Amino acid sequence: MAGSGTPRATQAERRARSRNALLEAAARGLSRYGYGNLVLAKVAAEAGYTRGALYHLFAGKEELALAVVEWVDETWTAEVGRPAAAEADPVGALLALARGHAVYCRRDVARVMRTLHAEFAGQDHPVGRAIGGIVERLVAQAAERIAAGRASGALPPGPPPRDTALAYIGTLEGLVSSVAGRVPHDVELTERAVRGLLGLPSGGGPEHGAAEAEGQSGSGSSPRR
Amino acid sequence: MAGSGTPRATQAERRARSRNALLEAAARGLSRYGYGNLVLAKVAAEAGYTRGALYHLFAGKEELALAVVEWVDETWTAEVGRPAAAEADPVGALLALARGHAVYCRRDVARVMRTLHAEFAGQDHPVGRAIGGIVERLVAQAAERIAAGRASGALPPGPPPRDTALAYIGTLEGLVSSVAGRVPHDVELTERAVRGLLGLPSGGGPEHGAAEAEGQSGSGSSPRR
DNA sequence: TAACCTACGTACATGCATGTACGTAACTGA
DNA sequence: TCAGTTACGTACATGCATGTACGTAGGTTA
Numbered sequence: 001m002a003g004s005g006t007p008r009a010t011q012a013e014r015r016a017r018s019r020n021a022l023l024e025a026a027a028r029g030l031s032r033y034g035y036g037n038l039v040l041a042k043v044a045a046e047a048g049y050t051r052g053a054l055y056h057l058f059a060g061k062e063e064l065a066l067a068v069v070e071w072v073d074e075t076w077t078a079e080v081g082r083p084a085a086a087e088a089d090p091v092g093a094l095l096a097l098a099r100g101h102a103v104y105c106r107r108d109v110a111r112v113m114r115t116l117h118a119e120f121a122g123q124d125h126p127v128g129r130a131i132g133g134i135v136e137r138l139v140a141q142a143a144e145r146i147a148a149g150r151a152s153g154a155l156p157p158g159p160p161p162r163d164t165a166l167a168y169i170g171t172l173e174g175l176v177s178s179v180a181g182r183v184p185h186d187v188e189l190t191e192r193a194v195r196g197l198l199g200l201p202s203g204g205g206p207e208h209g210a211a212e213a214e215g216q217s218g219s220g221s222s223p224r225r
Numbered sequence: 226m227a228g229s230g231t232p233r234a235t236q237a238e239r240r241a242r243s244r245n246a247l248l249e250a251a252a253r254g255l256s257r258y259g260y261g262n263l264v265l266a267k268v269a270a271e272a273g274y275t276r277g278a279l280y281h282l283f284a285g286k287e288e289l290a291l292a293v294v295e296w297v298d299e300t301w302t303a304e305v306g307r308p309a310a311a312e313a314d315p316v317g318a319l320l321a322l323a324r325g326h327a328v329y330c331r332r333d334v335a336r337v338m339r340t341l342h343a344e345f346a347g348q349d350h351p352v353g354r355a356i357g358g359i360v361e362r363l364v365a366q367a368a369e370r371i372a373a374g375r376a377s378g379a380l381p382p383g384p385p386p387r388d389t390a391l392a393y394i395g396t397l398e399g400l401v402s403s404v405a406g407r408v409p410h411d412v413e414l415t416e417r418a419v420r421g422l423l424g425l426p427s428g429g430g431p432e433h434g435a436a437e438a439e440g441q442s443g444s445g446s447s448p449r450r
Numbered sequence: 451t452a453a454c455c456t457a458c459g460t461a462c463a464t465g466c467a468t469g470t471a472c473g474t475a476a477c478t479g480a
Numbered sequence: 481t482c483a484g485t486t487a488c489g490t491a492c493a494t495g496c497a498t499g500t501a502c503g504t505a506g507g508t509t510a
Contacts, residue, residue: 011486014486052487052488053487053489056486
């Protein structure tokens, strides 16, 4: 930081700095324009380089996008996924993840996941598969948490865990990209939607004693262990 | 239809038939690949024509996309917007719109709005402006209904109506594209999320018999043990 | 039937973005 | 200092998709 102008820079530093700048510019570009409309010359220019530097650090457009996806996945996991996983009970984790995601998505870079997921939905492209794998992982994890919450009685019954988990992830993707940055309501709105999805009473207000007197006789799918 | 071989066809009929086929193929293509990745030759081929027909019926790619947007908007308004607007109270309209949207989006064509909205978000493109105008109209209408519902006491207080409306529309876009086609849970999950967003208790309330006949959760969920 | 218009196919021209080859400046180790 | 490597810029080649010009078959009006 102190080195004004950075007159001296080791090769590794130069490489890391350039790679990081390009990665960030690419992330911004991807979240704004998507993969197909992304122009590498503009990415490089926005990072202060030309395509030469880009092709020196990345094999091509595809590898650049994959690197961006990996990078975003890592930061997301560190800032959202891991803290949520630290929650004791599964329901708390689901809510913490939703809130954390809303905060995370205040940066425009975060929209890259939603943009690419939409662009490659039902496609057969390496980048699409990477995104699909990440989303699938999140859906499976959410489904487990939903099943566990229902088994313990923390959650009322509802549609199959996997369908509910799909809705949960889809809600996060869509809702957050709409209200991203409308601080501070983004978090509250996200939590409201997720609570409704899971069948939880609204959080901020008075504790509605869940008057869900549901006899578990036959109807509904009971997750058995 | 079903005219055996259609040996005779008036010019207007030919034109309308071709235009419709191209429009539908374009809608499918747009919802799958987005605008940038859409290849007009494939659109024409899928409709049983070549680019010649397409350029005869439409001025170009942009006008084709605009026509698709207009077409989808019209069908959506007829099948979802208008029935919802027939609801007496604003809250009923919000819920009816959500349910109707879930049903509407079981057709893959419906994803065209979400796909294009994501692709052109924060862009300056004619197609993006068209989508933006439609979405903005929906958001404004939802905001009005939310404000009216709160004023009448039908809805509890919450974040500003406009922010809530943004979340409402974003939820519909994201959630539905994830659970689209997971009949019949798509409707229930959509209603759950929207109810949570608006601060309404879960559907088992005294009014508004959900009447959601439990369907066989026939989707072969993973038999986890 | 003849002339005219419309629907559609085919072939060409253009632009733009990717990828690659190569040149040059900066850093590294002796 | 000097050779070797790394970081990056520049120039060229290629492919692909759009848009346009033109040709032909099918329908229309007299």
